[in-house]
Amino acid sequence: MTKQVRQLDRVVIRFAGDSGDGMQLTGDRFTSETAQLGNDISTLPNFPAEIRAPAGTLPGVSSFQVHFADYDILTPGDAPNVLVAMNPAALKANLGDLPRGAAIIVNTDEFTKRNLAKVGYSVSPLEDGSLDGYSVHPVGLTSMTVGALADHDVSKKDAERAKNMFALGLLSWMYSRPYESTITFLERKFAARPELVGANIAAFKAGWNFGETTEDFAVRYEVKPAKMAPGTYRNITGNAALALGIIASAVRSKLPVFLGAYPITPASDILHELSKHKRFGVTTMQAEDEIAAIGAALGAAYGGALGITTTSGPGVALKGETISLAVALELPLVIVDVQRAGPSTGMPTKTEQADLNMALFGRHGEAPVAVIAPKSPSDCFHAIIEASRIALTHRTPVILLSDNYVANGSEPWLLPDVESLPDLTVEFASAPNGEDGTTFLPYLRDPETLARPWAIPGTAGLEHRIGGLEKADKTGDISYDPANHDFMVRTRAARIEAIQVPDVEVEDPDGEARVLVLGWGSTYGPIGAACRALRQRGHSVAQAHLRHLAPLPGNLGEVLKSYDRVVIPEMNLGQLAHVVRARYLVDAIPYNKVRGLPFTAAELESMLEDVVKNG
Amino acid sequence: MAGRDAPAAPVAVKLTMKDFKSDQEVRWCPGCGDYAILAAVQSFMPELGIPRERIVFVSGIGCSSRFPYYMNTYGLHSIHGRAPAIATGLSVSRPDLSVWVVTGDGDALSIGGNHLIHALRRNVNLKILLFNNRIYGLTKGQYSPTSELGKITKSTPVGSADSPFNPLSLALGAEATFVARTIDSDRKHLQSVLRAAAEHEGSAFVEIYQNCNIFNDGAFDELKDAGTRDDYLIRLEHGQPITFGKDGQFCVVHPPGGFGLEVRETASVSPDHIVVHDAGVAEPAYAFALSRLPGEDLRNTPIGVFRQVSRPSYDNLVHSQVEAAKAKATGTPEEQLAGLLTSGDTWTII
Ligand SMILES: Cc1ncc(C[n+]2csc(CCOP(=O)(O)OP(=O)(O)O)c2C)c(N)n1
Ligand code: SF4
Ligand SMILES: [Mg+2]
Numbered sequence: 001m002t003k004q005v006r007q008l009d010r011v012v013i014r015f016a017g018d019s020g021d022g023m024q025l026t027g028d029r030f031t032s033e034t035a036q037l038g039n040d041i042s043t044l045p046n047f048p049a050e051i052r053a054p055a056g057t058l059p060g061v062s063s064f065q066v067h068f069a070d071y072d073i074l075t076p077g078d079a080p081n082v083l084v085a086m087n088p089a090a091l092k093a094n095l096g097d098l099p100r101g102a103a104i105i106v107n108t109d110e111f112t113k114r115n116l117a118k119v120g121y122s123v124s125p126l127e128d129g130s131l132d133g134y135s136v137h138p139v140g141l142t143s144m145t146v147g148a149l150a151d152h153d154v155s156k157k158d159a160e161r162a163k164n165m166f167a168l169g170l171l172s173w174m175y176s177r178p179y180e181s182t183i184t185f186l187e188r189k190f191a192a193r194p195e196l197v198g199a200n201i202a203a204f205k206a207g208w209n210f211g212e213t214t215e216d217f218a219v220r221y222e223v224k225p226a227k228m229a230p231g232t233y234r235n236i237t238g239n240a241a242l243a244l245g246i247i248a249s250a251v252r253s254k255l256p257v258f259l260g261a262y263p264i265t266p267a268s269d270i271l272h273e274l275s276k277h278k279r280f281g282v283t284t285m286q287a288e289d290e291i292a293a294i295g296a297a298l299g300a301a302y303g304g305a306l307g308i309t310t311t312s313g314p315g316v317a318l319k320g321e322t323i324s325l326a327v328a329l330e331l332p333l334v335i336v337d338v339q340r341a342g343p344s345t346g347m348p349t350k351t352e353q354a355d356l357n358m359a360l361f362g363r364h365g366e367a368p369v370a371v372i373a374p375k376s377p378s379d380c381f382h383a384i385i386e387a388s389r390i391a392l393t394h395r396t397p398v399i400l401l402s403d404n405y406v407a408n409g410s411e412p413w414l415l416p417d418v419e420s421l422p423d424l425t426v427e428f429a430s431a432p433n434g435e436d437g438t439t440f441l442p443y444l445r446d447p448e449t450l451a452r453p454w455a456i457p458g459t460a461g462l463e464h465r466i467g468g469l470e471k472a473d474k475t476g477d478i479s480y481d482p483a484n485h486d487f488m489v490r491t492r493a494a495r496i497e498a499i500q501v502p503d504v505e506v507e508d509p510d511g512e513a514r515v516l517v518l519g520w521g522s523t524y525g526p527i528g529a530a531c532r533a534l535r536q537r538g539h540s541v542a543q544a545h546l547r548h549l550a551p552l553p554g555n556l557g558e559v560l561k562s563y564d565r566v567v568i569p570e571m572n573l574g575q576l577a578h579v580v581r582a583r584y585l586v587d588a589i590p591y592n593k594v595r596g597l598p599f600t601a602a603e604l605e606s607m608l609e610d611v612v613k614n615g
Numbered sequence: 616m617a618g619r620d621a622p623a624a625p626v627a628v629k630l631t632m633k634d635f636k637s638d639q640e641v642r643w644c645p646g647c648g649d650y651a652i653l654a655a656v657q658s659f660m661p662e663l664g665i666p667r668e669r670i671v672f673v674s675g676i677g678c679s680s681r682f683p684y685y686m687n688t689y690g691l692h693s694i695h696g697r698a699p700a701i702a703t704g705l706s707v708s709r710p711d712l713s714v715w716v717v718t719g720d721g722d723a724l725s726i727g728g729n730h731l732i733h734a735l736r737r738n739v740n741l742k743i744l745l746f747n748n749r750i751y752g753l754t755k756g757q758y759s760p761t762s763e764l765g766k767i768t769k770s771t772p773v774g775s776a777d778s779p780f781n782p783l784s785l786a787l788g789a790e791a792t793f794v795a796r797t798i799d800s801d802r803k804h805l806q807s808v809l810r811a812a813a814e815h816e817g818s819a820f821v822e823i824y825q826n827c828n829i830f831n832d833g834a835f836d837e838l839k840d841a842g843t844r845d846d847y848l849i850r851l852e853h854g855q856p857i858t859f860g861k862d863g864q865f866c867v868v869h870p871p872g873g874f875g876l877e878v879r880e881t882a883s884v885s886p887d888h889i890v891v892h893d894a895g896v897a898e899p900a901y902a903f904a905l906s907r908l909p910g911e912d913l914r915n916t917p918i919g920v921f922r923q924v925s926r927p928s929y930d931n932l933v934h935s936q937v938e939a940a941k942a943k944a945t946g947t948p949e950e951q952l953a954g955l956l957t958s959g960d961t962w963t964i965i
């Protein structure tokens with residue numbers, strides 16, 4: 001039977017199932033196949049904190065959304081065109097996000113009385129007409145997978161578990177995805193159990209063939225490759241990009257990297273990834289707690305390594321005292337905060353931007369540090385290199401604020417040429433710097449950067465003592481002199497302000513905009529998509545996005561004052577808006593949501609439309 | 616950075632005690648036991664034969680933690696309790712250095728208890744000197760985790776209600792590979808312990824009884840006074856039967872059927888029942904039993920090296936993993952990075 005092929009410019013698919021159904025893996029594989037095809041992609045995994053919440057319940061639902069298109073896209077998509085629901089819980093949890101007309105592929109085998117009851121369905125939604133507005137495809141995913149594997153030497157349980165590959169095969173067929181990479185992946189993943197390689201590949205193919213033969217799926221779709229800049233690409237998550245950026249920092253600084261970390265969601269993957277790459281001179285230490293993790297990183301920095309610590313908000317809270325010590329010691333240190341929803345344990349697998357205040361102000365005393373935030377998964381690579389550069393050249397702690405959305409989301413990444421990455425080499429002090437030619441002054445500063453010499457142990461003639469007690473200017477001796485303290489406090493602030501950061505760029509294509517949207521970090525995608533949509537509908541709106549939050553770009557005040565209204569969307573209760581109001585006396589309009597999920601482009605679009613029209 | 620990967624092997628440099636004195640004015644209270652420890656360390660350091668620039672003192676916060684300022688080596692006065700963690704990062708990334716931690720009973724056992732036990736279990740190549748004055752000196756006299764139960768201090772006007780830690784029992788529980796105790800007033804003994812600690816590969820934990828003459832004066836007097844010390848102190852010597860007392864009238868035995876060690880009158884025991892001290896016993900239980908001998912009155916206090924066993928240091932294990940990975944790699948770091956970036960599923964657009 002020949003099927004009709006229809007061209008689409010973009011599709012959003014959400015795979016949803018129980019935590020044990022392998023939805024993250026299925027989504028990952030579909031993304032990988034899609035990347036091979038050259039579509040632009042953006043993904044959004046969404047999973048519970050519990051490793052195995054009770055099977056079949058709403059809290060146990062795990063999903064993975066992938067948005068792909070033949071043009072460049074900025075978000076994982078607001079609403080799925082297709083929902084794959086592996087059980088009633090997955091259907092119930094996700095139905096609210098589906099626009100009418102969307103396709104739903106349901107695993108009918110799981111729609112048993114018991115499973116329906118678990119999520120409060122007294123009648124199956126497949127039978128009561130409640131899904132009439134959607135295009136429902138009931139498929140016996142489990143039974144067909146088990147049937148397809150009848151000749152395979154695998155247990156019933158293993159056969160059932162392969163149902164996600166059946167679903168992947170079906171979707172891969174529907175969207176004409178190249179599947180070679182999935183076959184190779186399965187061969188590698190199950191190398192130790194060849195019978196599972198065969199079974200999973202067979203399940204995948206059964207799904208594919210089912211699509212081809214069944215009449216229920218009359219149409220097959222194609223999404224042409226996106227027009228992207230020439231070069232080599234790979235799909236990358238924010239956490240993986242951070243790990244690679246840390247390795248690149250080691251290579252470009254020619255310094256050993258010491259990473260101290262204590263496991264915490266959603267930052268642990270950075271530790272996992274880096275621990276595999278010791279050949280780059282990267283030492284990873286899983287410390288006894290977050291305080292030890294940053295302490296060890298600081299100790300390594302004192303010894304001449306690039307010291308880095310990776311964590312999430314609760315960990316940064318613990319590290320505060322040591323960050324202040326690093327401010328006093330004026331040593332390079334990079335602190336990565338992959339933000340999650342707080343306070344306290346909050347929602348550990350959900351996203352938020354509510355640690356900005358802590359990064360900027362969350363320490364005792366006047367303890368300014370540099371703060372930087374990546375705007376997308378691939379931008380994490382460049383942002384951490386920038387953080388390393390600032391830390392190394394300015395001898396200061398730098399906090400990088402990622403979040404769960406960029407950390408686990410993914411997008412295609414145009415691989416940079418290694419030689420084009422910034423040169424991060426710095427010089428250690430090697431000789432006395434006092435006027436008499438013999439004394440060493442550990443707090444004598446570089447006139448431009450105000451950075452002090454990095455004099456590492458092992459250097460003869462530069463033996464000196466430093467610590468958290470206030471130090472006299474130049475000599476670094478303990479000092480309780482009032483004027484000296486005032487001077488040192490101001491100097492530490494001036495050191496941060498002296499960091500050169502690029503001007504913030506404004507995207508205002510027609511130059512007519514009266515409204516500026518200002519964002520930072522991971523909101524870049526949704527804000528950008530909302531602005532595009534508005535412009536397509538004939539409105540003018542300007543977008544500026546901050547990578548540097550401390551120091552702020554030199555032109556920011558001027559930019560803010562050249563618009564009638566400034567809107568600041570944030571996944572917190574207005575932390576950047578607060579800074580902007582205080583510092584620039586601009587009556588910015590905050591727009592805040594803290595739902596643990598990224599903004600949808602649609603909600604920002606309608607909010608902005610209102611501001612553009614009504615001021 | 617030639618030499619950064621070399622271990623801290625003694626090289627021939629002739630230094631004197633004077634070379635280890637910094638230009639900073641020492642600011643402990645007159646009569647404080649810390650002075651004696653400082654002088655003992657400064658006069659011992661030349662023996663190490665390690666150039667000053669390769670020695671680092673890292674401390675936390677407390678009177679004792681001011682120590683690094685007075686040593687003309689590299690020094691880092693950090694924050695309360697965290698010195699073992701900070702020193703771990705330094706030591707692991709710089710195997711060429713000789714890293715010493717100076718800490719107090721509050722610093723090491725209260726706020727920093729976690730870091731201490733983890734440094735010890737990892738066997739990080741640190742020499743940890745715990746100045747135990749059984750009081751918080753710097754904050755002016757509150758009781759500490761080594762103060763005796765019922766201690767009356769500013770914060771416990773009717774006596775403390777919590778039992779103290781025995782620092783050596785704690786270190787042994789963490790399976791520290793080198794555990795010793797010494798006293799501020801006995802320079803010769805102190806230096807002999809420092810010598811053994813310096814030679815040890817891995818964590819060396821040394822408790823130094825230190826008198827705080829302002830807030831806890833006389834805490835260890837029985838161990839110092841000529842009239843009592845010989846009957847109170849057990850001087851441990853590796854390979855020697857454990858006897859003590861002015862006339863050797865006491866000894867340590869392992870009573871049959873018991874768990875630990877006990878003190879007996881030598882005259883009442885057959886000589887082959889007297890325990891011969893062996894710091895190299897692999898099981899920490901023996902040294903632990905030794906650490907339990909003293910009573911609250913300080914009778915039967917062993918000093919010297921309780922335990923000294925060999926186990927690979929954390930530094931070495933970590934370092935050899937990194938070196939092994941480097942040895943397997945081919946190409947320049949830039950080439951390796953380019954290879955890593957393009958690994959996995961990539962696609963090319965022309
Ligand atoms: C985070 C923090 N909490 C409390 C203090 C106050 N503080 C300084 S030293 C100290 C106790 C010191 O006692 P110990 O370690 O026994 O040192 P000593 O002064 O007796 O040598 C305390 C509580 C501090 N500096 N930092
Ligand atoms: S308070 Fe006690 S420990 Fe501190 S310096 Fe004075 S005597 Fe020494
Ligand atoms: Mg004390």
